[in-house]
Amino acid sequence: MERWSGKVAIVTGASSGIGKAVAEKLVREGMIVAGLARRKERVEGLAATLKGCKGVLHAIQADITKEEDILRAFKYVIENLGPIHVLINNAGLASVSPLSYGKTDHWKLLMDTNVVGLAVATREALQNMYRNKIDGHIIHVSSMCGNKLTMNPNGFSGATKAAVTTLAESLRVELNAAKNRTKISVSTLQTSSITFFSSALLQVTFTLSSWT
Template sequence: MERWRGKHALVTGASAGIGFAIAEGLARAGVNVIGCARNPSTLEELGEKLPPGSGKIFSVKTDLEKEEEISALFHEIQTKWGHVDILVNNAGGGKMGSLESQSTEDWQQIFQLNVLATSICTRETLKLLEKDGIEDGHIININSVAGHSNTALTIDGIGFYSGAKHMITAISKNLYTELAKKKSKIRVTSISPGIVSSRVVKQYKEALGENVKGTALDAVLLECKDISDAVLYVVGSPPHVVITELTIVPSGQIY
């Protein structure tokens, strides 16, 4: 991780859960973290609690469902820091509902947050890296095992979300190929966790109520720090090593 010390990372959805853990992990490793979220107050508190030698935390209030706010975010990045060396597309999630009854509004929200926001942030990050002549960098997409398998077999009501995450799998593979053809040194990694004890999962469990018993949610879960540790692992790997896909599941989870 030493080669990233003092450089800048953008973590989306960084105010809680997995994103917060990733922001903290990177900062403790000496990376300056720009955390964006709709309510970034927790990031400001984190910056005050980090030990000496940590990177700085910069919080930017951003609603990733609005492209104009993403544009404003990257304008601020360009003005203050020039570019980010690491992008962690973490923001995601969505409401539960069957494909036969879920609203179009819910689908639009899931697609906007999980697919479009990820794609726009990636595009804008690559533009700034190219502008500044930076040949090295790392794009990390926090995906899901739902992006590789039919998790509807074990969890009801996430069919459209699963479809959105399948798109992230395809986008990550295609981006890696595009950059490899250009002989770019920018790395692309898709990290696909199983079920993590996060805010979104807690919402799912509350929605299911008693029906959660016997499901994959009613078992041992990953912790947010487990995903943060995975990010540090892939970022900290030698420059010639590209971990294109990393799947992490809690012991016993079937996917």
């Protein structure tokens, strides 16, 4: 990952789980990482443990369901850290969301978190990459529940993850660059967004392979 050293990456949902692991990995590899999260103090705690690494982690408070938060965060990154080379859309919400008795407000929250917020962040990153003629990476962290139904009543949650897949494929067409990484669907992990699975689940160590 030497070519990415000193470059700017934005990771949404960086306070825990996959986002935290990715942010840490990128910092250790020398990137300047903006970790976006509602719980800014958690990202600040991670940043403190990474002092002395090749890269640096900046904690930025942002609620991915609020466009004004996303725009403010991107403005700060661009003006203070530099042009964006990598965006990792990791922020997401997973929960029981059956169609037969689910709550409308919760469905809207799932859509705003998993789909609309991701789309806004993608748009802002793309526009900055265009302006700076950067051949960057945009990665959507999705879920297998968007590809295959599970035993859990997560119909609406799964539908939002299927939308992420569609957005990723649409982006491939828009950019006419199928070689670009645009989506990652993960298997079952133990993260704070998954609270209805048994704690006996196999823990999976997330690793980020080197980019070439």
